[in-house]
Amino acid sequence: MPELPRGCEVTALSMLLAFHHIEVDKMTLAEEVERNxxxxxxxxxxxxxxxxxxxxxxxxxxxxxxGLGVYHGPITSLAKxxxxxxxxxxxxxxxxxxxxxxxxxxxxxxxxxxxxYKHLPKEQFETWQTEDGPLDITYRQHAVLIxxxxxxxxxxxxxxxxxxxxxxxxxxxxxxxxxxQSITMYE
Numbered sequence: 243m244p245e246l247p248r249g250c251e252v253t254a255l256s257m258l259l260a261f262h263h264i265e266v267d268k269m270t271l272a273e274e275v276e277r278n279x280x281x282x283x284x285x286x287x288x289x290x291x292x293x294x295x296x297x298x299x300x301x302x303x304x305x306x307x308x309g310l311g312v313y314h315g316p317i318t319s320l321a322k323x324x325x326x327x328x329x330x331x332x333x334x335x336x337x338x339x340x341x342x343x344x345x346x347x348x349x350x351x352x353x354x355x356x357x358x359y360k361h362l363p364k365e366q367f368e369t370w371q372t373e374d375g376p377l378d379i380t381y382r383q384h385a386v387l388i389x390x391x392x393x394x395x396x397x398x399x400x401x402x403x404x405x406x407x408x409x410x411x412x413x414x415x416x417x418x419x420x421x422x423q424s425i426t427m428y429e
Contacts, residue, residue, distance in 0.1 A: 254352050
């Protein structure tokens with residue numbers, strides 16, 4: 243905020259890059275992230291909009307226009323572009339023990355979560371008709387950079403500065419609900 247109301251994904255990526263002494267402004271990343279060109283429409287009681295797995299959906303720059311965000315694939319591609327000398331690892335779908343392993347080895351982990359940091363009820367989701375078929379999304383989607391954990395909490399850098407930690411069980415449940423999306427990088 244304020245430049246990127248929906249830019250948590252690229253802002254968290256800029257934090258991960260900065261950890262590795264790669265200074266790339268969030269605004270540069272916002273310009274470069276792959277976009278999903280599908281326009282928003284509402285037809286026959288259904289939202290038709292883009293698939294965030296394919297690129298950033300809608301406007302990142304204002305809440306006055308429809309938008310959502312982007313998932314791990316386009317962020318991984320952007321990370322590889324800016325960190326060509328590092329191993330960029332997209333381990334989406336793996337168990338949380340892999341997140342813990344990377345953190346224990348000193349590698350912060352970019353993740354998709356939700357802004358409540360806990361499992362969301364079904365009514366927080368809606369089904370969009372995308373170019374790849376129906377997809378359940380939530381406007382509570384969020385991205386953070388995990389920096390640590392202990393038996394009780396997960397610690398993270400939050401682009402919106404909502405919080406810096408959350409109960410580990412709640413955090414894992416939310417992360418799993420959002421598809422276990424995880425990226426890190428190292429030498």
